[in-house]
Amino acid sequence: MFSVIPIQALPPEEDASQQCYIDVLRMDKIHTVVSGNKWFKLTGYLQEAQQKNFKTIATFGGAYSNHIVAAAYAAKMCGLSSVGIIRGEKPAMLSHTLKEALSHNMKLIFVSRSEYRDKAQLRKVHDQDKAYYWIPEGGYGPLGVAGIADMLKGIPYWDYTHLVTAVGTGTTMAGLIRGALPYQQIIGIPVLNNHNSIEAEIRALLGEKQIKSTYQLLPDYTFGGYAKKTPALIDFMNNTYKTVKLPLDFVYTAKAFYGLKAYLQDADLADDSRILFLHTGGLQGNQSLPPGTLCY
Numbered sequence: 001m002f003s004v005i006p007i008q009a010l011p012p013e014e015d016a017s018q019q020c021y022i023d024v025l026r027m028d029k030i031h032t033v034v035s036g037n038k039w040f041k042l043t044g045y046l047q048e049a050q051q052k053n054f055k056t057i058a059t060f061g062g063a064y065s066n067h068i069v070a071a072a073y074a075a076k077m078c079g080l081s082s083v084g085i086i087r088g089e090k091p092a093m094l095s096h097t098l099k100e101a102l103s104h105n106m107k108l109i110f111v112s113r114s115e116y117r118d119k120a121q122l123r124k125v126h127d128q129d130k131a132y133y134w135i136p137e138g139g140y141g142p143l144g145v146a147g148i149a150d151m152l153k154g155i156p157y158w159d160y161t162h163l164v165t166a167v168g169t170g171t172t173m174a175g176l177i178r179g180a181l182p183y184q185q186i187i188g189i190p191v192l193n194n195h196n197s198i199e200a201e202i203r204a205l206l207g208e209k210q211i212k213s214t215y216q217l218l219p220d221y222t223f224g225g226y227a228k229k230t231p232a233l234i235d236f237m238n239n240t241y242k243t244v245k246l247p248l249d250f251v252y253t254a255k256a257f258y259g260l261k262a263y264l265q266d267a268d269l270a271d272d273s274r275i276l277f278l279h280t281g282g283l284q285g286n287q288s289l290p291p292g293t294l295c296y
Helices: 038-049 066-076 094-103 119-126 144-154 171-178 193-207 231-244 251-266 283-288
Strands: 006-010 021-026 058-062 083-086 108-112 132-134 162-167 185-190 213-215 274-279
Touching: 038 058, 038 066, 038 132, 038 144, 038 171, 058 066, 058 119, 058 162, 066 083, 066 094, 066 108, 066 119, 066 283, 083 119, 094 108, 094 283, 119 132, 144 171, 144 193, 162 171, 162 251, 171 185, 171 193, 185 231, 185 251, 251 274
Parallel strands: 021 274, 058 083, 058 132, 083 108, 162 185, 162 274, 185 213
Antiparallel strands: 006 021
16 A cells, blocks of 8 residues: 655754654555554454455444544455444534545444443444454554554664654554564553553553563643644644644644643653654544634
């Protein structure tokens, strides 16, 4: 689907208290639909579905889930049908994300938020014949982790002292921890109000033997929760694009980049620290914003 992942070097800030190097891994550029970290998290599952001769994949997500639309497109490209179990009652007007998933022939099934919590029961109800290959929400699981760890092999990740990513299910962060070198620190910035449980979920994905690098979570940049936003976040997105031509999405990458900038104001890092920020895609979600909200 792509050859290389471009890296964008950001100019140093003149008023910064310390001079760190920040590069952006532009995973958003690898594909127009299956962008960012989605392809790497999905590949192992899709391969296994085909190896086991499944004709349909099924997965879970919300109305603004990048995973849902990526899974729909990727399944179609692999010759598979797809089903999406969507959190929440069907709205009067579908989000852009769900409309795009429909355009890729995904069957959408809307369930209440209480029903959504019991995914094992949802599998029983909607797949009584066990005909579907089920992909966990967000690609969460060993295959998703392995895909992210493999992604690192295609970039000069050893040049960096810190790897930074937005955190949803924790799969991408777990993959970074698994694939990183011992001298590297992994920084995860949760976009959901789940900081009390996310570390346990990450450690459950890895097991103690795979935790070779140090890591930390910065939980204070959710801006209200998943897919929530504030005027300050929108202003930050516009200012970032105007100054360094970096487009961000309001669900994941804007919150993570904002959190990184805030962290660097107080962090005591060596001046030669090199930071790689993962742009995990998701720009399609911005199309749900009113026209004119963003300058890009």
